[in-house]
Amino acid sequence: MANELSINQASSTLQITSPAGASVAVRSAKEVEAMVLMAKRFPRDEVTAESKIIKACKRERLAQTATYEYPRGGTKVTGPSIRLAEVLAQNWGNIDFGWTELARDKNVDGTETSHCEAWAWDIESNTRRSIRFDVPLVRDTKRGSYALTEERDKYEMCANQAARRMRACLLNVLPGDIIEEALEECNHTLAKSEIPLETRRDNAIKSFAKIGVTQQMLEKYLGCKSSAWSPNDMYRLTKVLNSIHDGMTTPGEHFSELSAKPIAGEQQGEILKKYGAEKVEKALKLGGYGTLNDITTDTLEPFTAILDSQEE
Template structure:
């Protein structure tokens, strides 16, 4: 009888906690809606100047640091998929003006987070919203394991949310504006360095080795030539790969042929040469 009382009490407490979380989520959504309404009024009073906004975007894309992280790249089958990164999307939205964007975790239940990503043009009332679930699991080559640390859970959710936010932003920004930003970033990467290309390549190789355990031989095989023959476009490709690996868009195995450690290699058959082990033992 005592056990039944304890179980009932525990279940009641769990329900109360869940009701509290649901109430907090509703309050958060309601508060954000009120903030957006105020922002929409301000956007109507102070509309963007599209010419000035576009010029501001191009000026931002002349910064080398932004250009370096402006694109992602990962292989899909026999094709290379590339596009604007979340960093470039954020820079475009900030300079375009009167755009509210971000993400929020709606709830956590049974090891899964329910998340909403959004981008809202406050002038035109154009809006992109994406609802998705993020299981609290990390996938590794050695298998999957459950995340329990709140920091690990937040990082997993934030990583997934950033991709949806990027998609939402690009869904409401005019396509020609995005294309102009990409072209300016590529131009900056080709012309915006004072350091010689050979030194930039050397620094890039060090970064790959230190952060992702990818050596020069792997990089040369990916590019298709020796590092001495790398061009500015080769460097741009490597920057895209670096940004994709850093942001978790792809894994190093998607680009490079990773040699297995010695202990993971297949053990050779000691009898494949046809020698008679028994005869050797008999000697």
């Protein structure tokens, strides 16, 4: 048939019946073939690539975003951020990486789920790592969850989820010693920063204030007043901020003051006694909650406002 095309790839055959699909498949196959040929024709010079990576890590702006830190099981977990992984891949050369949305399904409740894949491929060694994952296109808020309707919001949700997977794929195909060397150079860059320590302290306080973290919370986290913060303390705060911005953690995981806790059973009983089960159930639906167990210390006040509005 004129509209059918068979493509043999890696001993498997893909049957495509759509003309548009056939065109895309042919173009993709040609692009892959071209990348392989270019990688063979221009193989990486590892000495030069390593030198370029070290030079990039001497840039303070990169060094500030190179690592993350978050608490797990009483210890601190740290490692290279997605920003550093991208720079390593770009300078190492002949590495293809990214993410894509494979499909999108509509759930029974009307919400959508995006099926995505992140990958990293060292074209020279033919080492490839990929991770497939599902992204519910729903945004969780303190007052409940709601489905995303704007395509831009859906894309940003998938992109945020994909960043961590893409980082993991890149770190699997990049040489471990190169990654460690890059991290060490970033540490050296931050240690000899030309930005005055007082300016770095002020910048940190302002940056954390944008995500709801106060100066007092930072001082409690580091165990001393801001005037006593050392260069190492600033490095720790930078890693925490990177972890939050990369979507690996939330502010509440680092700062207990921002961690919402479910209201106690006694409080639930008082609410039921004061407003009655019928009004409570109606308020839960209006606020987008399931049961009283979904009400936290952060959402108690707005939920009470919904109950009080029914009294008027």
